[in-house]
Amino acid sequence: MIHLAAGNILFKTGSHQAAITLRGSCSFEGGILTGMIGANGAGKTTFLKILAGLQSPERGQVILNDRRLADLSPQQKAEAIAYLPQDRRIQWPVKACDLIALGRLRYGRSLNRLNQQDSHAIAHAVETTKTGDLLDRSMDSLSGGEQARILLARALAVDAPILLADEPLAALDPGYAMQIMEVLSQEAQKGRIVVVALHDLTLAARYCDRLLLWHRGEIVADGKPETVLTQEWLEQCYHIKAISQNYRGHWLVTPYDRVDS
Numbered sequence: 001m002i003h004l005a006a007g008n009i010l011f012k013t014g015s016h017q018a019a020i021t022l023r024g025s026c027s028f029e030g031g032i033l034t035g036m037i038g039a040n041g042a043g044k045t046t047f048l049k050i051l052a053g054l055q056s057p058e059r060g061q062v063i064l065n066d067r068r069l070a071d072l073s074p075q076q077k078a079e080a081i082a083y084l085p086q087d088r089r090i091q092w093p094v095k096a097c098d099l100i101a102l103g104r105l106r107y108g109r110s111l112n113r114l115n116q117q118d119s120h121a122i123a124h125a126v127e128t129t130k131t132g133d134l135l136d137r138s139m140d141s142l143s144g145g146e147q148a149r150i151l152l153a154r155a156l157a158v159d160a161p162i163l164l165a166d167e168p169l170a171a172l173d174p175g176y177a178m179q180i181m182e183v184l185s186q187e188a189q190k191g192r193i194v195v196v197a198l199h200d201l202t203l204a205a206r207y208c209d210r211l212l213l214w215h216r217g218e219i220v221a222d223g224k225p226e227t228v229l230t231q232e233w234l235e236q237c238y239h240i241k242a243i244s245q246n247y248r249g250h251w252l253v254t255p256y257d258r259v260d261s
């Protein structure tokens, strides 16, 4: 079973007024879809980058299956972790199918020498993201939502045991957003660690097994959606009120009003 843990992390994010000090420990097991939620600037992206080994904390460390992430080679990290960054607007005329295939480069193969395993992983990623009709299109001709789906397909094509996705639902319409959450949930059910930063609390509550709530650089709540998305936390962290209800076995959260801070 894959295991990823971040212990006693301390990280200062720059020196401007909005900068924060990120502190926290948490661990992740395969088979669970974890949503990271929290207001803008709370620390979600920074923490995902630390988990992905793209930022080095000033204190603390990330451990992947008993080994320090910092001690792994770039190749080993690339084989273990697929990372979908938040900033992902593609302005260059690469074909969508080639961009997805880039997910296989970690195996040291060039795009024109993909083997059967590569083709299988790419076909699976295309099928699960329903991007087959976009493959021949140039990335710079796609809408923001279409690009987002292709980039998620590239991350899935890596076929890594850990998938870290930073706001994969940004720019997606409600139907595709739900489809992507279903895909992420299925990937977790296969035994992967899937951690996803989200702003849509309704979908976070509906699909995630576990939520981590970030507030000013710290995890203030960690647990099942119904224990994290309480009125108190929503007011304190987002300054909102929400209707929470159980509907056909699903915990639904609908923000409806702002609370003056």
Ligand SMILES: Nc1ncnc2c1ncn2[C@@H]1O[C@H](COP(=O)(O)OP(=O)(O)OP(=O)(O)O)[C@@H](O)[C@H]1O
Pocket: 013, 014, 015, 016, 018, 019, 020, 038, 039, 040, 041, 042, 043, 044, 045, 046, 047, 086, 214
């Ligand atoms: N490279 C950087 N240099 C300076 N400050 C940074 C840098 N990256 C992030 N920060 C600051 O660190 C804080 C946390 O940022 P982070 O992107 O982790 O938040 P977030 O929870 O992902 O926010 P959002 O929901 O808006 O994406 C913010 O105040 C941000 O301005």
